[in-house]
Amino acid sequence: MRFPSILGRQVLPVALSMAVVLPATPASAQDAATSELEGVEPPKLQQSIDPIYPAEALAQGIEGTVVLRLTIDVEGHVVEADVAESCGHGLDEAAQAAALASRFTPARRGGQSVSARILYRVLFKLPVAVSAVPAAFTARVLDGGAAVPGLEVTANGADGTRLRATTDADGRASFAGLPAGRYELQVTRGAQQATRVIDARAGLELTVDLELPPLASSRPALPPIEVTVRGSVTPADKLRHSAEAVTVVDTHKAKEQTADLGEVLARTQGVAIRRDAGLGSGSQFSLNGLHDEQVRFFLDGVPLSVAGFPFGIADMPVNLLDRVEIYRGVVPIRFGADALGGAVNLVSAGGRGSHASASYQVGSFGTNRVTAAGRYEDDHTGLYAGASAFLDIAKNDYDVDVQVTDDVGHLHDATVPRFHDAYRAFGVTAEGGVADRSWAERLELRAAYVGYDKELQSNAVMTIPYGGVTYDERVASTNARYEQPLSDKFRLELVAGYARRTIEFQDLSEWVYDWYGQRLGKRLIPGEITGQPHDNIYWQNDVYGRALVAWSLPQKNALRLSSAVNESDRTGTDRTFKKPNARDPLSVRQLRLTVVTGMEWEVNAWNDRIQNIAFAKNYLFHASYEDVLPGNLFVPLTRNSNTVGGGDALRIRPLPWLYLKASYEYATRLPSAEELFGNGVLISPNLKLEPEVSHNANVGPRIEVRNTVAGDFIADVNGFWRNSDNLIVLFGAAQFLTYQNVYRAVSRGVEGEFSWTSPKRWLTLNTTGTYQDLRNASAEGPFGEFEGDRVPNQPWLFASVGARGRIDGLPGRISGVLEPFYVGRYVHSFLRGWESVGDAKYKQTIPMQLSHDIGISYSAHVQPTVIHATFEVDNVGNAKLFDSYGAQRPGRGFYLKFMAEI
Helix, strand or coil: CCCCEECCEEEEECCCCCEECCCCCCCCCCCCCCCCCCCEECCEEEECCCCCCCHHHHHHCCCEEEEEEEEECCCCEEEEEEEEECCCCCHHHHHHHHHHCCEEECEEECCEEEEEEEEEEEEECCCCCCCCCEEEEEEEEEECCEECCCCEEEEECCCCCEEEEECCCCCEEEEEEEECEEEEEEEEECCEEEEEEEEECCCCEEEEEEEECCCCCCCCCCCCCEEEEEECCCHHHHHHCCCCCEEEEECCCCCCCCCCHHHHHHCCCCEEEEECCCCCCCEEEEECCEEHHHEEEEECCEEHHHHCCCCCHHHCCHHHEEEEEEEECCCCHHHCCCCCCEEEEEEECCCCCCEEEEEEEEECCCEEEEEEEEEEECCCCCEEEEEEEEEEEECCCCEEEEEEECCCCCEEEEEEECCCCCEEEEEEEEEEEEECCCCCCEEEEEEEEEEEEEECCECCCCCCECCCCEEEEEEEEEEEEEEEECCCCEEEEEEEEEEEEEEEEEECCCEEECCCCCEEEECCCCCCCCCCCEEEEEEEEEEEEEEEEEEEECCCEEEEEEEEEEEEEEEEEECCCCCCCCCCHHHCCEEEEEEEEEEEEEEEECCCCEEEEEEEEEEEEEEEEEEEECCCEEEEEEEEEEEEEEEEEEEEEEECCEEEEEEEEEEEECCCHHHHHCCCCCEECCCCCCCEEEEEEEEEEEEEEEEECCEEEEEEEEEEEEEEEEEEEEECCCCCEEEEEEEEEEEEEEEEEEEEECCCCCEEEEEEEEEEEEEECCCCCCCHHHCCCECCCCCCEEEEEEEEECECCCCCCCCEEEEEEEEEEEECCEECCCCCCCCHHHCCEECCEEEEEEEEEEEEEECCEEEEEEEEEECCCCCCCEEECCEECCCCEEEEEEEEEC
């Protein structure tokens, strides 16, 4: 058989189907190469040149696939690129240019290089905008080629943003500061109508023409035209509309305001944030009645401890985050986590593209907060690098009401400033990697160094002041991530991380302090908390690895397998230990290892109106510890367990604006390191702890009615049920505290959110509310006598309300937007102890809390920078607020914040 020749050489007709993916688009799968001739090794792509998206196709939002017939010589050069299947709009030419600049390994037959022809598939897909950098574009309205001035143009974004502008003398209406993404431009004037889809990209100025069709001369004069811009679905909306039981908190507006992340989350349905004092103080996160270790926390899918952030979630810098995903009791397998009450995933604001931002906040009680972040991405090579940093400083010297002793020893009420409650936190993160290459859709390395220093002002109920107790923590961490399609059906995600944590606790004061910060006398033995000195240091190593393989099935179905390994080992030293011939009890080695494996099957049916995710999980657990017996004897102990769980999540969309959701999980939460090993100070170890287990269920609708004559309406209601067993509680007294599996609890409740936005977006109202009935269901054991009682010291009714105005088109050379806002929070009173014990008149009660915050923000676009300035007054009424019994929170505070984005 003879073959045609190219350039005097033999050409083999080898068929090859490949895909080239543009930056900022999900990687397409590469099909396996197939040869039409036995014994022929086909060419392989060695060096690709990414096609440049034609401006014409980009402006019109056109996607498509161009199939080329390439002729490759014996050296791997592309000598011809003919179009086999055309797309037009400049896509053919762009694909040819990219292919001719590509390089292949030559085809081989019998060990010799030969020329070949292959089919080469080039996929053009518009980028999915996830950049936090604002985009800008201009719509030029034309009628018969002539500009139409003086017309009002409206832009509606997917995130609820709606801006208006007026066409100038050249018929141009300009928009800036909008999220990058895909938009549909629609122009209507009477019977005339024109539509166009564009892709507004960060840092790229777009100008698009909207030409109105000819109008019959007999028709009357037409009113001014209106351009409506509709945004694409955001990652947050995609989650909200999925079958997963998730609440997504967008931080877009929160970044402009002075509220910290704890305050933002406290305004979310189902979430209760309780703080002991001001910024940096101890806090408790509760989700549907389950709290702290029962809820797992992540940063970009990596456990927060491994990601390098040692402090509580309430103190995370909100300006470094894009959104917060709160998974209610049912946790997707991709997190590879054991969790009883759910999970919280913080999504960083890195995004895609090149951008930079900075913020500075100053305010009452010595508060100063600074953040800075920047990122650069090379579209040609796919290389990117970014860095972020923050610094938080607070004196927390607000006034509190306490009892002080007078000269004759009598107690009387007094108002004094806190004098030993300062907080300082800092951190720097750097990352780099490559995206959208043929060999890696994403390859990233991230390193961070974060720490904090904190003074402790008093005991938990503010009856004894401290003047010398301090603690601090430092974490150095590194994380790596790799994501890549293995074929058109399989996808691989790998995550690995390591963190080195150093924790120090000092209580060495020789003095007794009063609430005025004065020294009353010298102690016989140093130490304010227990009457014993403490100078402890702990070192903890955390190692994490997770692998996820996804298999795409027909009809948009998928099968996924995930496995995560998390190991923590800890040791320490007591620097007050002075026995030279004895071993320091804090030097014991403590190791905790978990392996969580999950498999899920996702089914999409009825034209995506039905989505169902069924899953199963397995939990492997190992712990080893050296127990210290009398006589300074160290005895090694181990503990192993293997448990299983599973569940299902269902979403039905019978109407375009109605989403019905239901989910269930039999969940397991493995004991934490502190629960198992104690803390070396007041808490003793207990390796006999059993995993906590819970039946978790959610059901409820989500309603989204948009673009009506009455505005936009969103309602999200969720009923929940938690039946939890083997709950771990800190039990005992004095220095004999241990964590034990002591009771069972059942929680039932309902949570909801409602928001309304006026047609011209000049006013937005929203409210959230939660009612949860958390009851002790233990019939025996330490809590058996309290069966049926409400679990104490837990809020059971709380709500928030917010209002935001919008005034745009302000006079002046710089067009700005003014937004006054109000936020109110309510927490019903609740008991500190069991409700069936004691006289109601003498029970310790955390009183009802009602606080009001007001402020005003100003935003303006000064090309290429968007600037924001906010003045806010927190706790306007200077109410006495207590999240925990006796622990008073800050009163009225004044804050000013500036932010700039490029």
